[in-house]
Amino acid sequence: MSLYHRIAELQGDRPWGAMLDAGTGRNSMRWLLSLPTERWTAVTGSASMARRTDTEIGTRSRQADRLVVGNWLDPALLLGERYDTVLADYLLGAIEGFAPYWQDQLFARLRELVAADGRLYVVGLAPYVPQLPDTLDAAGSLVTRIGRLRDACLLLAGDRPYREFPLDWTLRQIERAGFRVLHAEQVPIRFGTRFVDGQLDMCIRVLERVADRQLAAALHTHVDTLRMEAHLRIAEDGGLRTGHDYVIAAEPCLTSAGSACVSTGVEGTEAIRNFLMLPERRLPDAKADASDGQLRQHGGWFGEAGRSPVPAAAGMP
Numbered sequence: 086m087s088l089y090h091r092i093a094e095l096q097g098d099r100p101w102g103a104m105l106d107a108g109t110g111r112n113s114m115r116w117l118l119s120l121p122t123e124r125w126t127a128v129t130g131s132a133s134m135a136r137r138t139d140t141e142i143g144t145r146s147r148q149a150d151r152l153v154v155g156n157w158l159d160p161a162l163l164l165g166e167r168y169d170t171v172l173a174d175y176l177l178g179a180i181e182g183f184a185p186y187w188q189d190q191l192f193a194r195l196r197e198l199v200a201a202d203g204r205l206y207v208v209g210l211a212p213y214v215p216q217l218p219d220t221l222d223a224a225g226s227l228v229t230r231i232g233r234l235r236d237a238c239l240l241l242a243g244d245r246p247y248r249e250f251p252l253d254w255t256l257r258q259i260e261r262a263g264f265r266v267l268h269a270e271q272v273p274i275r276f277g278t279r280f281v282d283g284q285l286d287m288c289i290r291v292l293e294r295v296a297d298r299q300l301a302a303a304l305h306t307h308v309d310t311l312r313m314e315a316h317l318r319i320a321e322d323g324g325l326r327t328g329h330d331y332v333i334a335a336e337p338c339l340t341s342a343g344s345a346c347v348s349t350g351v352e353g354t355e356a357i358r359n360f361l362m363l364p365e366r367r368l369p370d371a372k373a374d375a376s377d378g379q380l381r382q383h384g385g386w387f388g389e390a391g392r393s394p395v396p397a398a399a400g401m402p
C-alpha cells in the first residue's frame with residue numbers, strides 16, 4: 086500500500102474539499118488529480134519542479150485549480166486562504182534547500198491555511214544520512230553511504246542538500262503550531278534501483294561543477310563502485326530494506342491561543358512517543374509489513390536540488 090493510499094484510508098468518508106499540496110511534485114500531483122476535490126492549489130518553490138508538475142497535470146486542471154511557484158517564507162503567499170485538506174508531502178525535508186533554518190516555522194505557517202474543521206497530512210522521511218554506516222546492516226550501510234556521497238557531491242558543487250527530521254521532532258512541531266495529532270505511523274522502506282540511480286546520477290551531474298577535477302574524477306569512480314554494489318544487493322535481496330517514512334494526520338486545535346494543545350487518545354503523541362521508546366517495535370496501526378516495506382522508487386524529487394535555490398527564492402516569479 087502506498088503512503089497516499091494510507092492517507093486516503095485515514096481520510097475515510099470526509100470530503101477532500103479544497104485541497105492544498107504545500108510541496109508539490111509529480112507524485113503528489115498524480116495522486117491529487119485522482120481525488121474528488123472541489124478545487125486544488127499546488128505550491129512549489131522551484132520553477133523547474135513547476136514545469137515537471139505541469140506536465141503531469143496536462144489538461145486535467147479545472148478553472149479554480151492553481152499551480153503556484155512561491156516560497157512559504159513569503160507572508161503574502163496564499164494570504165487569507167483556507168483549505169479543507171492540506172498535504173505536506175516530503176516538504177519538511179526539502180525546506181533546507183529553500184528556506185534554511187526555517188523548519189520550525191513551517192507548521193505554524195500551514196496552520197493559517199487549514200480550515201477550522203480541516204485536516205493536515207504530513208509525509209516525511211526519517212533521517213538516514215547522519216547514521217554511521219559501520220553500525221548498520223548491509224542494506225542500511227549502502228543507503229547511508231549513498232546519501233552521504235550524494236550530499237558530499239552537492240556540497241562540493243555549492244548546493245544545499247535536503248535535511249530530514251525524525252517523527253518525534255515533527256510531532257512536537259505540529260503540536261506547538263496548534264494542531265492536535267490524530268494519528269502517526271512509520272512505514273518501512275524498501276529502496277529500489279530507481280532510488281539508487283536517481284541519487285547517484287545527480288552526483289554525476291553536479292560533479293561537473295566541482296572545480297577540482299581530480300577530486301571530481303575520484304568521486305566519479307566512487308559513485309560507479311557504489312552503484313554496482315547497490316545493484317548487486319538489490320538483485321540478490323529484491324531491494325534495500327532499511328529506514329522508514331512516516332505519515333501524520335492532524336487537525337487544528339481549537340483551544341485559546343497560548344494554551345497547550347495536547348493530543349489525546351490511544352493514538353495521541355504521548356502514546357506514540359512511549360511506543361517509539363521501545364526499540365524494534367512498530368507504531369500502532371502501521372499497515373505495511375516491516376519485513377517487506379514500502380518500495381521507494383521515486384528518487385526524482387531529489388533532482389530539484391539544483392543550484393542553491395535560496396537566492397532565486399528571493400525574486401521568485
Ligand SMILES: C[S@@+](CC[C@H](N)C(=O)[O-])C[C@H]1O[C@@H](n2cnc3c(N)ncnc32)[C@H](O)[C@@H]1O
Pocket residue numbers: 107108109110111112113114128129130131134155156157158174175176179180181182183184383386387
Ligand atoms: C521533495 S519535493 C516534494 C515531492 C512531491 N510532493 C512529490 O510529488 O513527490 C519538495 C517540494 O517542496 C517544495 N518546497 C520546499 N521548500 C519550500 C518553500 N520554502 N516554499 C515553497 N515550496 C517549498 C519544493 O519546491 C518541492 O516542490
